[in-house]
Structure formats: C-alpha cells, structure tokens
Amino acid sequence: MTLLEWLATLPADPTDPTSPTLVVAEGRLSPGDRKRVVSEAYARRPYAVVVGLPRGAPLRLHNRRTRLQGGIDIHLNHPPSVKGDLPDGAALAELQALIARAPDAVDEAAVDYPLAKPLALVTEVDPRPASFDSFDGLTATTRLTYAIWR
Amino acid sequence: MANTPIEPSGSVVANVLPEDAELYLRPADQTPLDSSDLVPNTTGDMDVEPTRQITRTPLHNGQDYVSIGNLQSQDFTVRAFLTDTNAKLQEIKDAWRDGTPMKGNVFFRDGSGASFFAYVTRIKTIDDPQANDFAKDITLSPFGVTLLDAPSS
Numbered sequence: 001m002t003l004l005e006w007l008a009t010l011p012a013d014p015t016d017p018t019s020p021t022l023v024v025a026e027g028r029l030s031p032g033d034r035k036r037v038v039s040e041a042y043a044r045r046p047y048a049v050v051v052g053l054p055r056g057a058p059l060r061l062h063n064r065r066t067r068l069q070g071g072i073d074i075h076l077n078h079p080p081s082v083k084g085d086l087p088d089g090a091a092l093a094e095l096q097a098l099i100a101r102a103p104d105a106v107d108e109a110a111v112d113y114p115l116a117k118p119l120a121l122v123t124e125v126d127p128r129p130a131s132f133d134s135f136d137g138l139t140a141t142t143r144l145t146y147a148i149w150r
Numbered sequence: 151m152a153n154t155p156i157e158p159s160g161s162v163v164a165n166v167l168p169e170d171a172e173l174y175l176r177p178a179d180q181t182p183l184d185s186s187d188l189v190p191n192t193t194g195d196m197d198v199e200p201t202r203q204i205t206r207t208p209l210h211n212g213q214d215y216v217s218i219g220n221l222q223s224q225d226f227t228v229r230a231f232l233t234d235t236n237a238k239l240q241e242i243k244d245a246w247r248d249g250t251p252m253k254g255n256v257f258f259r260d261g262s263g264a265s266f267f268a269y270v271t272r273i274k275t276i277d278d279p280q281a282n283d284f285a286k287d288i289t290l291s292p293f294g295v296t297l298l299d300a301p302s303s
C-alpha cells in the first residue's frame with residue numbers, strides 16, 4: 001500500500017466517530033479537493049498534503065543498481081471555521097499520532113514498486129497557526145524517510 | 151594581442167569500464183564455478199589482490215639483504231544486500247558455520263579479476279535502525295589467489 005492510499009483511509013477527525021475519511025493531495029490541493037474540504041459534508045475538517053523532499057547521496061552496488069533515500073513531508077492542515085475561528089488542535093494532534101504508525105502499513109513507493117526499507121519517522125512539528133492553501137488555520141507536519149532501489 | 155593556440159601533446163587514453171563488478175562463490179568441493187554462483191546485490195571494495203611480501207634485513211656493511219616472498223592475500227569484506235532466504239547467502243553461511251573452504255572469482259569493472267579459494271571468517275548483519283540499512287558484511291580470507299587479466303578483445 002502506498003502512503004497516499006493509506007492516508008486516504010484515515011479519518012479526517014479522529015475525535016469524531018462520524019468523520020469522513022481524510023482528503024489527501026500531492027503537492028497542493030486541487031480546486032476539486034478544496035471544494036470538498038469546504039463542503040457541508042466535510043465541514044472544514046483537517047486535510048493532508050504530501051510533499052516529496054530531494055533524495056540524498058546514492059548507495060551504489062556492483063551490479064549498477066542504486067539505492068536512494070529521500071524524505072516526505074506530510075502537512076496536516078485544519079482550516080478555520082467559516083467565521084474565522086482557529087480550531088483547538090486536538091484533531092490534528094490525534095491525526096499526527098496516527099500518521100506516526102504509517103511505517104506499519106506502507107510498503108510501496110508507488111503501486112507495485114516496493115520500498116527498500118520501511119518508512120522511518122524523522123521529526124514532527126506540532127500544530128501551529130500557519131497559512132496553507134489560502135486557509136489561515138493550524139498546520140502540523142510529520143517528516144518521514146524512505147529508501148528505494150533504482 | 152591574442153595568444154596563439156597550441157595543440158596538447160600525447161593522446162587521450164580511453165578508460166572504458168564495460169563490465170559490472172562481480173563476486174562468484176561456491177563450496178570448494180563442488181562442480182566448477184558458473185554464472186549461477188554470482189553473489190547478487192553487493193557493494194564495497196573487493197580487496198582481493200595479493201601483495202608481494204618483501205623481507206629486508208639490514209646488514210653490518212650498510213647494505214640490505216632482500217628476500218622476495220610469494221604473492222599473499224589479505225582478508226576483505228563485501229557488503230551484500232541480501233536476507234537469510236537467499237540461497238547463495240545460505241551456501242556462504244554453511245561454509246562459515248562448518249569452516250569449509252569456498253572457491254570464487256572476483257571480476258572488476260575493466261574485466262580483470264582474480265580466482266581464489268577462501269574461508270568465510272565472518273558474516274556480520276548490519277541492522278542498526280539508526281543507520282537505516284539492512285545488509286550482510288561477508289568477510290573472506292582468500293588463499294591460492296590467481297590474477298586474471300581482462301580479455302584482450
């Protein structure tokens with residue numbers, strides 16, 4: 001299962017049992033995703049944006065294969081209410097705790113392209129006020145590393 | 151005034167490396183080595199080439215007495231990205247466990263190499279989550295090393 005597929009199975013708000021599943025985007029929210037986040041059903045719950053980081057120096061094998069290690073940032077953003085009130089951060093903190101378990105489930109960099117090692121948690125930035133995708137809400141960031149064979 | 155261009159002397163020496171570096175291993179008492187004996191997914195410096203041993207004894211008259219010994223190899227370690235389910239790794243592990251010799255070839259990227267017999271002195275598993283790797287460091291103690299030249303054509 002890839003990281004994007006796994007994130008899409010998480011609840012958008014783990015503190016709410018009736019929550020829909022998380023909206024997940026790569027790079028930035030598409031206009032369609034943005035409409036979904038502000039829709040009545042989703043009710044401006046948190047969403048996730050996955051951003052890839054540059055890969056580091058390669059490890060080369062005698063058979064010319066290359067092992068590359070890179071990083072992924074998962075930005076969780078909780079938009080403010082329609083009135084502009086900031087959320088309290090509880091939903092983001094719980095969601096961030098769930099994302100720390102990604103190495104248990106994610107084993108593919110892309111469909112049918114296995115990772116060379118499980119994802120590894122590098123750092124977490126706790127929820128803080130930040131502008132993201134034009135939402136002045138709270139953002140929490142989790143950074144993971146991965147390795148792939150080329 | 152502009153300088154006058156001058157041609158460089160000599161010619162460009164080609165340094166083409168057409169091959170993959172490869173390590174082949176098989177128990178010494180088995181049939182000849184063949185392509186199925188390749189140890190896959192290896193990295194590291196395969197330091198198999200032997201050293202000529204020279205003994206120097208200083209004499210009272212200020213000169214040295216020099217005796218020339220044989221070519222002699224040294225232990226070397228290759229890192230292999232293999233898990234225990236790999237059949238070739240199991241074969242190497244058996245030779246390590248039983249203390250039986252193996253025979254092998256090393257080929258470098260220019261096609262030169264060496265054939266040798268070797269004892270497996272250690273297989274060290276690299277499994278430090280801090281380093282974020284999983285590999286096996288295979289240490290070989292070679293003997294009877296014969297140098298192989300690259301094919302001329």
